[in-house]
Amino acid sequence: MVGARKFFAKVHEIEDVTIRTAYQSLFSEPSSLMRVVEFAQLRKSWLKVRCSNDQLAIIEKYVHGSFTDKKFNHLYFHAIGNYSAFNTCNTWVNKGLKKAGLKAVFYTLLCYPVAELYNKPIRCDQ
16 A cells, blocks of 8 residues: 555544645645555455566566655555655556556546456445
8 A cells, every 4th residue: 555654644543534634645745655564365355467477577576666665664664756636546556557568547546447447346445
């Protein structure tokens, strides 16, 4: 997950979201963080994308090149690049798919267009 540092630092529960924090995260303070989590097993809600070993290597390089080894805290690393209302986590995913030569949309702020390419109706909050 990649997003605005301001948002991840201040919002721990949905109730913590304020108009000021949302605005600053989307428009005025775009420095970003990336949450890196290891999962023990696959989840049913995940989108399956079939790719070759070469494409997987491109995606892995893209992901690893998206954050530094400098930790912000125990959950987040400083990301390379900036998050904004026009460069969202969904935009980041779409760019990675494009780099690997996989199905991607021209541009997206939301997860739905990419999910629909892979024939998976999803809720974007999963």
